[in-house]
Amino acid sequence: MKETRKLQKRNLNGVRGETKVEVTDVKRVGKKIQRKKKEKVSNVDLSEQPQASQLQAISSEKPKTKKKKIQKSKEINSSPADGKLSGKMKKRKEKGGDVDTITEPNLEAISTEKVEEKKSKMNKTKKKRKAKEITRASVEDDNQKREGKSKKSNKKKKMDMTSMKENQIEEEEDVYEISSGDEDCTKGMKKWVTDYYESRPGIDELQKRIDDFMTAHDERLEKEKQEKEAKAAEGGWTVVVHHKGRKKSTEAESGTAVGSFSQASLEDKIAKKKQSEPVAHGFYRFQRREAQRNEILALQSKFEQDKKRIQQLRAARRFKPF
C-alpha cells in the first residue's frame, strides 16, 4: 500500500511539475498572485484540519443524484482495478499529516478557489467562509470516492446540515443538462449519424455527381479559353493554335523517332556529365583552394555550434552524469 502511494505520488508529481512549468511560461504576471494564494490556501488547509474531518463526515450525505450517477457508471464498467485504486487514494488522503499529501489537495483547492472567487465577486462573502468552502470542495472530492462508506459521527452531521443543503442546491442548479439530441439533427450524435448515411447515396448517384462536375469543369475551361482567345483577337492578334497532346515523335510508317530524344537518353547524358565531374574536380588550383576553404568554413561553423551547445548544456547543468 505504502509503495503504491509513493508511486502514484511520484507519477503525478512528475507530471504536475511539468505543467507548472508551462503555467509559469504563460503567466508571468499572475505568478506572484498565485503563489500568494497558494500559501494562503495551504495555511487554511492546515489550520482547518479538524474541521475538515467534520465536514468529511457530513458530506457523506451527498446529493442523491450524484450518488446515483456514480453507481450507474459503476454498473457500466465496474473495473476491479479502478475500485482498488480509489481505495488506495482514499487511504492516502486519510493520512493527512504527510507533507506531500497536503500539497496535493492544495493544487486542487486552488482550482476550486478560482471558481469560488468568481462567485464571490458577485456576492461578497466573508473570507473565512470562503476558506471553509475550499476545504469542503476538496473534501467532497474525497467523499465521492468514499461512496458513503463512512457512517461515523452522526452528531456532527446534523450540525452543519443546513449549510450543506444550501450547497447542494447550488450545485444542482449549476449543472447544465444536455438533452440526448435524438430529435435535433443540427448537432451531436444525430447529426453525425445522418451525415454518415447522407454521404453514402450509392455509387450511381456519386457517379452522376462526378460526371456533372466534370462537364461543368470542362465547360468552364472551354469558356475561359474562348474568352481569352476572344480578348486576344480583339486586340488584332492572330491566335496561334496550340496543338493539344504530345508532339508526333515517331513516323507512322517507319517507326523512327523524329526530332526528339528519349527521357532515358537524357538521364544517361546527365549521369555521364556528373560522372566526369569528379575527374575535373580539384584539377585547377582554384578549385582545390575553394574546396579547402569551404571545408574549413564548415568545420568552423560546426565548432562554433558545438561551443554554443556546450554553453547551453552548462546552463542546463547537463554535465552531471548522476
Next chain:
Amino acid sequence: MEADTVTDSRNLKVSDLLKDVRFDYDSLSQLVDASVSSIKEVIDGIPEDFKVTSELAPSFVNDIGADKVDFSFKKPNGFSLCGSYSIRCMAKPDASVDLLVHMPKECFYEKDYMNHRYHAKRCLYLCVIKKHLLSSSSIEKVVWSTLQNEARKPVLVVFPAKKLDQFPGFSIRIIPSATSLFNVAKLSMSRNNVRSVTADGVPEPTPTYNSSILEDMFLEENSEFLKKTFSEWQELGDALILLKIWAKQRSSIYVHDCLNGFLITVILAYLATHAKINKALKALDIFRVTLDFIATSKLWERGLYLPTQSEIRVSKEEKMQFRELFPVVICDSSTFVNLTFRMTSVGFQELQDEASLILKCMEKLRDGGFEEIFMTKIDFPVKYDHCIRLQLKGKTALSMSGFCLDKECWRIYEQKVHSLLLEGLGDRAKSIRVVWNNMDQDWHVENGLSVLDREPLFIGISVSSTEKAFRTVDIGPDAENKIEALRFRKFWGEKSDLRRFKDGRIAESTVWETQQWARHLIMKHIVEYILKRHLSLSSDDIVQLVEQLDFSLIYGDKDPISLSGNLLQVFEIFSKCLREIEDIPLKVSSVQPLDSAFRSTSVFPPEPHPVACEKIDSRRLQKLLPSCIPAMEVMIQLEGSGNWPMDDLAIEKTKSAFLLKIAESLQNVKGIPCTATEDNVDVFIGGYAFRLRILHERGLSLVKREIGADPVKQVSSTDKMLFIRSQHASMINGLQGRFPTYAPVTRLAKRWVAAHLFSGCLAEEAIELLVAHIFLTPLPLGVPCSRINGFLRFLRLLADYDWMFFPLIVDINNDFGRNDEKEINDNFMSSRKGYEEDRQNISSAMFLAAPYDKASEAWTTTRPNLSEQKRLGAYARSSANVLSKLILEEHNDSVQWECLFRTPLHNYDAVILLHRDKLPYPRRLLFPSELNQGKHVARGKASRLFNPFLLPGDLKRSHEELKNKLMVDFEPTKCLLSGLQEEFGTLKPWYDHIGGDAIGLTWNKHNSKKRERDEEEESNPMELLKAVGEMGKGMVRDIYMLKPPRFV
C-alpha cells in the same frame, strides 16, 4: 580534418565534465583533516586493556562461526588516508573518504587467521570504535557498511557533525587494516583455514577466505603503491575519474563480483607501470587505451602482475595456481594477493562486453559517443531483456551449511542460480547475470547475517535472438547416450520427453507448447519451471518481468495480432481481384497496403466481421457483433496515361471516378460489396473493409524530381502524402520482419502515447520511426529483444533525447551517406533558425529524418510543438521512472503496472467525459474515466441512435440491410473533435484516438489582437463549455472545468 573537430568538441565536453565531477580539494582537505582528527581523538581516548568479548555482536560472531574471540583492547597502531581521496581522484557525487585504522598485533593471536576468528575480532574492534564515536559530539551518526558487499568484513561509515554544503553526504569510511598480523605462508592459496570446508572429510583449500584476510594485510602497502603511481600525473587521474563515471553508469559491472573504484585504479596503475600508457596521452586517450586493454588484451589469460618492490618474483607454479583458482588475476606488488578474488568469470565477461561496446560507440557515434558513454544511465531494466526478481527472504535452505565458508553463502547461491539458468535456457540466452546486492542500508552487525536476505536477488538475461527465445522444442541428447540422457531427465524431471523427430532421430526433448501470440512467454515458463524444481521456490517468490504490460494490447484473453495472418491472406486475394479488373479504362498496375495493421504495428488490428463479406453466413451472426468496422487504406496505381487533367481538384475527381468504376466492377463482376462517399470507396471482403486510394504517377514523378533539385512545381499534396506513406509502410514492414520484437514494442508505445491523450500531438508514423530508431541505433546497448525492454527504451528516448539541438536520424535501410547526413543537418539547422531570437520559434520541435523524408516534413512539422514535446517528455520521464522502479523493486501488483497507462485527468483545464456505451469500439477502452474535482459544468444524456453493437433486431433483417447497418470508419469521437477544432479555436483538445472516454481541454493562449474578437467567448468559459456539450449531444456525458482560462 573532420576527425579533429570531433575530438575537439569531445575534449571540450570531457574537460567540462571533469570540472563538474572533480572535488575542490582545498576546501575538502580542511574538512577531511578536521573530521579525521576528531575521529582520531575519540579513538585515542578509548581506555586500553579492557576485555572485549563476543557480547558486543554475538549473532555476528555466531553466524560466521568463530570461537575464542576475546581479546583486550589496544589502541590502533596508526591511521592513514587511502583510496581515491589520497590520490585526489574522487568523483562526485560519492563524497566518502577512506581512513585505514591499523589494528595492533597485540589484539590477535598467531593462529587467529583460522576459522573466521580474525573476521570476528575485526568486527568487534569496530564495534568498540563505534560505541565511542557515537558518544562524541563531533560525530552525527555512524552506520555499518561492508567492504565490497562481503558481509564478514564490515566497515564503519562516519558522518561528521561538521558539514559543508559543497559536499553533500560527506562521510568517512573506517576500514581496519591488518598489516603483518599473520604469517603470509599460512594463508597461501592452497591451504585450508576454515576447518568446516571439507569434501568427503578431506579439508579443501580456502582461497577466497585466505584472500579476504590477505587483502586486509596489504591494504596499506597497496594504497601506498597507488599513491606513488598517481602522484604528479594529472592526466592519469582524470582518466581514472572518467573510467569511474563510465563504470558507475553501468550497474551490471559496478558490482561486487566485477568492478569497483579500487580495481579501476589498480588496472590503470598496471598500465602506467608497464608503459602501456605514456605521459603524453590525454585523459580521453588513456580512457580509450584502458578500455581497449580490458576488452581485447591477451594478458588477462596469463594474469596481471603489478611490479614488485623487492626482488621477489612470482614463480610459475604460483601463477598457475592463481590461474586455476580465480577466473581473473591481478596480483599485487606483494605477490600474495589476487586483488580480483571477488571477480567472477561472468562478471568479467560482462566487463569485456561493455568495454568493447564503448569502443564501438567511440568509433561510430556522434561526438565520439560522449552522451552514450558518460551521460546515459545503463541500469538493469534497460540493459536486460528479461528481468527476474527472486524473493528469498527466510529461505532456510540457503544457510544450511553456514553463512560463511570459503565463500559466503549468497555468492554460492548466485552461482547456483546462474548455472541452473544457463543449463535450462541454453542458447536462448546470450548472457545471464545473477546479482544479489544483499546489503541492507540499515544493517547492524549486531543483527547477524541472517537478515541479509531481505533484498531480492536480481537476474538479468540478454536474449540471444528472438527466434531462439521463441523456440518451442528443445532437443536434448540422443536416447542411446545413456549418461547424458539420464542427466537430462534428472534436470528436467517430468518435462523431459523421449521423442522421435522428423529426421529419424530419437532424443530426449522438452516441449513448450503455447499459442503463437504468446510465444514471448516461453522463456518465462522455462525459468519458472527450473527454479521451482531445483530451488523449491513458490510462484510468488519468482517475479518475472515479461507480460505485465500485455493487458493493454489484449482483447479479453487474446491478442488480436494473432489474426494478422488472416488479414494478409485476404489482402492477397483482394489485390489479385483488383489487378484482374478488365472493364475500366486504365488497369490497376500495383496494390500496396498503407494501414499499420498490414505491418503488425497497429495496436488493435481489426478482427474479421461476419457482415463485411461477399456472402454473409447466417450461422455466424449469433454473437454480439460490433456495428462499426475500421477501414484500412490500400493504395493502388493505375497504368500510365496522358489524358489526366491538369489541376488538382479535377485530378482528385477523376480519381474518385476511377474508384467508383472499380467499385462497380467489383460489385457486378465478382460480387464483392462496396460502399462509397464522395471521397472514399470502401470494399468489403473477407470480413475486412479496405479503403482505396489512387496514387497518380505524374505526381509521383514530380516528387522524385523534387528530391534531386529544388521544387519547380508544387506537387499535389495528396499525391505527395500518399507517396510518403507508401514508402513508410514498406520500410517499416521490412523492419518489422527483421526485428520480431519491433511490432509489439511499437504497439505498446502507441498505446502509451494515446493513453496519455497525446494522439493529437504525435502521429502514429512518428512513433513507428521513434521505435525504429531504438532498434536501428541501439548503442550503447544491444538490440532490444523483449517488449518491456523496448518500451522502456522508447520512453527514455522520448524523455532524454535532446530534441532542441539534434535531429533524430532514422536510417532504416542503412543507406544514408555523408551527403545525406549533411543535407539532414542543413535542414535541421534551418528549422532551428528562429531559435536565437525566440525559443518558441522553431518548426519541427521533434526533427525526425527518414530515408523518404530528410527534412522532417512528413509527420512532425507542426505537431508536436515545443510545449507539447516538453509535456510528452515529462510524461515519458515519469513513466520511465515508474517502469524502472517496477522492474527493480516494487512488488508485482497489476494496479501499479496499470498506472503506466492511466493518465491523471487533473492536468487539464477542462475535461469532457464521453458515454462509454457510445464509443464505437468499447473493448479498446483501457480504464473508465471518472472525475471528482473541478466544477461540474454540464451533464448529457446518451443518444439512442447509435449503438456500438448490432441489435438483435438488426440481425434478423435481410443481408442487404445488415450491410447498410454496418458503419465503416464511423467514429463519433472524431466527429466531435473535428467540430471542436472548427468552432472552438480557444480550446485545445487532448485525446486518445484508440478508444478513450475522456477528452482533456486546455485554453489556448491568445495574442492581444485576437482577444478583442473573442472577448465574449472568453468572458464566460462556462457558456463556452456548455456550447461544447451541445455540439456533442448524445455523446458527451459530463463536462468539468478545473481551471478557468488564464488571461495574459
